[in-house]
């Protein structure tokens with residue numbers, strides 16, 4: 001391996017990530033400026049394409065965006081910043097119409113209007129959908145627009161570092177996966193739309209590529225992460241690969257049933273039943289399993305049979321296929337086994353509602369950011385909305401920054417430093433392989449930092465993480481080639497995941513209350529007096545984590561008890 | 565893990581040798597494992613240098629197209645139990661019709677160039693910066709289902725690898741670009757036929773398809789690609805008559 005610096009790219013705005021948030025940001029940059037989008041995979045492999053169930057917008061004349069905002073805030077267990085949630089929900093109808101104009105093929109009602117279905121925690125059926133492939137439908141339109149508008153995309157470039165020069169973001173440093181060369185990208189502004197970090201957990205609906213790179217890179221560059229202790233577990237994933245069964249299935253009327261044939265949600269959320277928010281349904285399922293009312297192998301049943309074959313095969317066609325492919329179960333005739341799995345990171349790079357971070361010229365949007373609109377628990381079908389609303393705003397803000405401050409330049413010293421770091425990794429021999437370290441990390445997080453948490457288990461997790469970090473520092477590679485070295489990529493990704501896991505566990509330990517997705521068995525109630533605030537984590541120069549509190553923005557909605 | 569499978573993989577690394585070669589791995593598997601899970605295990609536990617692309621693990625992102633037992637498939641949608649032969653062996657090669665860069669990683673450039681050539685976006689542009697009104701769209705349910713199915717393409721390149729014409733004639737647009745064009749042709753909102761016709765109504769466009777149906781058979785999303793191309797042919801004739 002020759003970790004050499006090669007070509008440099010120069011632009012006004014570099015967007016890292018070609019998912020919905022990244023592409024939307026790129027399309028929002030002032031056309032006078034040169035944008036480059038970078039992605040570690042081909043754009044269409046970004047995880048946004050996997051979204052199934054829908055995107056929320058108060059389109060119906062009977063519905064109001066204010067109600068959408070209230071549902072979002074209540075769903076967040078009052079940890080969302082209310083001004084940001086209001087901004088997002090007010091913008092939602094515009095976003096949906098915009099995507100429709102760009103070609104998105106939404107499912108329709110008989111009168112030709114966009115169809116909407118119920119989703120967890122929503123007081124009105126306001127999730128617009130394209131069967132159960134909403135992410136793909138939205139993504140294709142945005143991707144097509146990016147081609148039409150000739151957005152310059154460099155795929156299979158793996159970003160290693162955010163370059164900070166003279167107190168501002170100056171670009172990024174990346175590894176060209178096809179050649180192994182180091183590439184510097186000079187820019188006036190940097191936008192991250194790098195997605196989630198589900199690979200931290202053994203049971204996850206996320207793809208292999210969701211390794212939290214952007215969040216960890218920001219943390220290492222001195223930008224704080226917010227709300228990291230809040231990790232969403234989706235109630236219904238197929239045991240094994242943990243492929244997602246969309247909430248839309250329950251939105252269409254599917255039941256959750258335990259081994260005694262009981263619709264157990266009536267004991268946990270008597271009003272909303274199966275379409276209660278995800279944190280509540282996931283805990284209900286875990287409780288049923290823990291108390292012996294699940295099936296052997298740790299799952300309950302999702303029963304779709306009464307919905308009928310036509311509805312299942314037309315509106316839930318993907319999950320029909322998943323259940324057959326991965327479990328050999330035909331949902332028309334048999335109930336589908338489901339268990340909770342990691343699904344979404346509420347936390348991420350701390351931004352304001354315009355995507356700005358504390359570092360001038362650095363912006364973030366989508367799942368890698370915490371604005372925070374999702375607070376302690378994201379409602380289903382609000383994330384796709386988040387990517388499009390805040391992706392656009394980040395693109396607009398980045399343009400403004402470039403207009404005022406011009407371009408910047410990644411120093412040669414920094415490029416050389418990145419090459420050296422890689423060189424050192426290649427030079428190590430005889431160490432453990434990342435494979436065992438990552439597997440242990442994922443097992444530890446799933447067992448000890450899952451749906452239910454306790455102080456002692458979190459402390460245990462913390463000491464295991466310390467051990468994993470030490471082992472990681474001595475770990476070495478199996479592949480020392482330059483071309484398509486996936487061994488190296490996974491090694492680097494494991495390092496990102498370890499850094500992020502620290503913040504998740506630390507936040508979970510410090511938050512001695514139960515709120516949204518964060519359920520402490522030893523502190524079972526919400527404690528607003530002490531904890532109605534965000535935790536912001538940053539790294540001190542000597543690598544220690546430092547926590548600061550930030551108040552939650554409250555506009556109209558006083559925190560109340562959260563019942564459904 | 566209670567079982568093992570033998571993966572016979574075609575390897576190639578231009579850094580270390582000019583010729584592809586075959587290598588066998590014995591991999592522990594659990595019931596229900598797709599081929600992708602076994603490949604991941606090889607990379608994480610036995611040989612980190614094995615190169616293949618993968619992401620979503622559920623047949624949505626289209627990353628892991630490869631030739632499994634002589635036929636292009638998605639590794640994440642192919643069960644080990646179904647693919648192994650009587651000796652417990654599965655043969656894996658890179659996709660046909662695209663140049664191999666390393667192991668199972670192929671050069672996708674020609675595929676994307678063809679896709680871009682068909683003006684793959686909705687026309688005309690009704691774009692308004694602040695759209696406030698909803699545009700209605702009504703279709704017969706069956707027609708909508710066909711359109712919706714055509715829009716299921718995940719860019720996995722499997723049809724491209726399965727098409728014998730693509731293998732013989734590098735100029736042919738190929739099944740993916742054509743089904744994409746059909747997706748717009750079938751959309752009542754689209755008016756792009758005159759723009760796309762010069763590309764489609766060409767000996768290397770729709771007319772090169774010889775209705776062999778390999779694409780339709782191979783498509784992991786079950787898109788009736790050949791049928792779509794036939795509809796496009798009819799549309800091209802109509803467009804010619806109109807002009």
Ligand SMILES: Cc1cc2nc3c(=O)[nH]c(=O)nc-3n(C[C@H](O)[C@H](O)[C@H](O)COP(=O)(O)OP(=O)(O)OC[C@H]3O[C@@H](n4cnc5c(N)ncnc54)[C@H](O)[C@@H]3O)c2cc1C
Nearest residue numbers: 017018019021040048052053054159195366367381383384
């Ligand atoms: C199975 C599933 C179903 C879902 N369904 C829904 C739904 O119905 N409704 C809803 O609202 N939400 C849903 N979500 C959540 C939603 O899909 C995601 O949160 C959202 O799509 C994230 O988009 P993004 O643009 O932030 O990131 P992504 O789409 O994940 O894109 C991340 C991008 O960053 C790039 N990247 C990352 N690291 C690097 C690096 N180091 N160098 C270079 N590039 C990098 C990647 O290549 C990729 O292009 C679902 C999630 C899952 C897992």
